[in-house]
Amino acid sequence: MHILNASIHDVHASSRLLPLLRSPFQGELLAWLFLHPGDEYSATDLARRFGVSQPTASREADRLTEAGLIEERRTGNLRLLRAKIDTVVARPLTDLLAVTYGPLPVISELLSRVPDVDEAHIYGSWAARYRGEAGAIPRDIDVLVVGDADEDDLYDAARTAEQRLGREVNIHRVTPETWRQSGGDPFLESVRSRPTVPLDLAEERT
Structure with a gap:
C-alpha cells in the first residue's frame, strides 16, 4: 500500500503544513525528492506513491523543473526526476521541507529498519494538518507503531x-492483538476517530 492510496488527494487544496506552497502534493513531491538526494523517480512512481494522476504529477514536475528546483533525465521514453541540490536554495529548502512534509519519508525510512514493526501511522496534529484541517503548525510528531518491536x-x-526533522517525535507501540481488539481502549479509540x-514501510524495505 502506498502512502495515500487510502484517501482522496485534493491537489487543488492549499497546503496546511506549509502555506507557501500551492498544493499539498507540491510539498510531498519536493520533500520526497530533497530528502532522498541523488535518487531518481519517474513521474509514474511519484503519482502512484502520492495517489494523484499521472498528468497531475507530470504537470507539477514541469513547474518545478522550470523553476530550477528539480531536474530530469530521460532514458528512452522514461523521464526520471531528482532534486537539484547544487543551488543556493537547496539547503534551506531541504531544512524547511524536513520540518513540514519530512515526517513521511524520514520516519518511514527509519521504521522500515526496525525489526517486528508490522505497520505504523502518524496521528495527532501533524496528521490533521496533512489531511487538510486548519490549525497551528505542529510542534511534534506522534507515531503509532503496531508490532512487537523492541522499545530501545x-x-x-x-x-x-x-535530529533530522528538528522537532519532537513520540512513538507509541501497541501489539498487533491490542490494535485488532482496540474496542474499549480510550487511547486507540481516540486515534481511530x-x-x-499510514507510513509505507513495505516500499522502503524493497
Whole structure:
C-alpha cells in the first residue's frame, strides 16, 4: 500500500503544513525528492506513491523543473526526476521541507529498519494538518507503531528522527492483538476517530 492510496488527494487544496506552497502534493513531491538526494523517480512512481494522476504529477514536475528546483533525465521514453541540490536554495529548502512534509519519508525510512514493526501511522496534529484541517503548525510528531518491536530500537529511531526533522517525535507501540481488539481502549479509540496517515514501510524495505 502506498502512502495515500487510502484517501482522496485534493491537489487543488492549499497546503496546511506549509502555506507557501500551492498544493499539498507540491510539498510531498519536493520533500520526497530533497530528502532522498541523488535518487531518481519517474513521474509514474511519484503519482502512484502520492495517489494523484499521472498528468497531475507530470504537470507539477514541469513547474518545478522550470523553476530550477528539480531536474530530469530521460532514458528512452522514461523521464526520471531528482532534486537539484547544487543551488543556493537547496539547503534551506531541504531544512524547511524536513520540518513540514519530512515526517513521511524520514520516519518511514527509519521504521522500515526496525525489526517486528508490522505497520505504523502518524496521528495527532501533524496528521490533521496533512489531511487538510486548519490549525497551528505542529510542534511534534506522534507515531503509532503496531508490532512487537523492541522499545530501545523505537527510542533510537525516534531520537534520530528528531535530529533530522528538528522537532519532537513520540512513538507509541501497541501489539498487533491490542490494535485488532482496540474496542474499549480510550487511547486507540481516540486515534481511530481522528485523521491518521499510514507510513509505507513495505516500499522502503524493497
